[in-house]
Amino acid sequence: MNLKRLSLRTRIFLAMILLVVLASILISAVAIYQYKEETKDYHEERLQRKEISVQTHIKRVLNSRQNTWEVKTENIPYIFKEEIYNIADIHKLTINLYDLEGGLLISSRAGLRPDDLNECLDAEILNALSNTAQHRFVDKLRENGETFQSSFTHITNNKSKVIAILNIPYLENDDFLSKELNEFLERISYAYLFVLLMAIGIAFLLSKYITKSLKTISDKINTTRLEKRNKRIEIDETSEEIFTLVNSYNSMIDELEESAVQLARSEREQAWREMAKQVAHEIKNPLTPMRLTVQSFQRKFNPEDENIHSKLDEYSKTLIQQIDTMSSIASAFSNFAKMPAQQNETLNVVNIVRLALDIFSEDYIFFTFEKEEIIAKFDRTQLIRVVTNLVKNGIQAMPENQTPKIVINVGTNNGEVVITVADNGSGVSEENKAKIFEPKFTTKTSGMGLGLAMVKNIVETYKGSITFVSEKDKGTTFKVTFPREQL
Secondary structure, X not given: OOHHHOOHHHHHHHHHHHHHHHHHHHHHHHHHHHHHHHHHHHHHHHHHHHHHHXXXXXXXXXXXXXXXXXXXXXXXXXXXXXXXXXXXXXXXXXXXXXXXXXXXXXXXXXXXXXXXXXXXXXXXXXXXHHHOOOOEEEXXXXXXXXXXXXXXXXXXXXXXXXXXXXXXXXXXXXXXXHHHHHHHHHHHHHHHHHHHHHHHHHHHHHHHHHHHHHHHHHHHHHOOOOOOOOOOOXXXXXXXXXXXXXXXXXXXXXXXXHHHHHHHHHHHHHHHHHHHHHHHHHHHHHHHHHHHHHHHHHHHOOOOOOOHHHHHHHHHHHHHXXXXXXXXXXXXXXXXXXXOOOOOEEEEHHHHHHXXXXXXXXXXXXXXXXXXXXXXXXXXXXXXXXXXXXXXXXXXXXXXXXXXXEEEEEEEEOOEEEEEEEEOOOOOOHHHHHHOOOOOXXXXXXXXXXXXXXXHHHHHHOOOEEEEEEEOOOEEEEEEEEEOOOO
């Protein structure tokens, strides 16, 4: 999972949940560690307490009036012949008594006698007892998953003379403590589960609250457009950081609006300048032959010339032809500049396209349709203008050395009307494909290059689109798509 792709709200939510989970794991680990340490201290202190109790009991036996034996190492087995079992039973322990050389004198283990035993303490134990200040040694052993402790201490007589070594084997039974730990972990797991559920709820609400302002800002930024008036963000209660961000956005909106106004003004001025240049250029073209014709007429005019009437007729036709050219130029610019009004007439597109094609007399123009009636809302005049311009474009794209063919088709696709105009002309080169819908662009020797730009303008006004595919020297197919119902 890529954390960088997660939303801020999700990251805040996951961070808070992770924090609670890690805290729970850490507290549980500390609790278990504390339990183990307390268990260790408990067993060590318990063994020491039992050791002190046994020593006290042994000294009472040694100093009691019932003891008729002299208190020395050799007499230990006789002194404790019966008492060692009583001591072991009272303290619930196994008790072993060794001489100072490490040999076993007597044990509370049933059925064992000193003569039957050949046990001797390790030199390590004897050295530890002799060399430590407390004269005490504890040996630890772990077998079959259980821990055993065995303590060794000196037994002294009433004159503090060491007469024997006391050994107490001790099994660390953790069943009770383990049960307590399990119960504690079970209770704390319920508490952690409750805290986790609360943390999920609080994290959800908190992350939603934190990111609410950011979501508002994000939505506003997504709807910000240069071509429209954008609203400022108004947030009453928020943090200082969000407040700074909102102020920055509002300042940007003000600057953007001012820049948009300046850009629109600049674009309008530039468009008018370009349009004026184009109009001037196109008008100059017919004016030059008109001027030359008039000048020629002035020089050669002779009222007595017998061919004067034919020459006058020729001059007049030339002037009229150039005047018609200027009129067509003015009409073309006027049609391009005029935005089509959305009349939204309910009409049969098939019939309107057929009507538009009636003005063409070429026998290589073929009309096909998906069905006889395709109803849509569109302006009749503008639809005719779209079809005629596309067909004219196809006719003009035909090379002289090829059998021409233009196919117009009307169909539907997903609730939209689709009109295609396909020709087998010279096609559009790769370098010209990006410019084909630009005003003034043309590859022809005549015309002003406004036809396809006007078609694109009309189609987009009706929420439609125009695209084309073309292959050099094989032909071009224009595809016009617009909704059947205008919004």
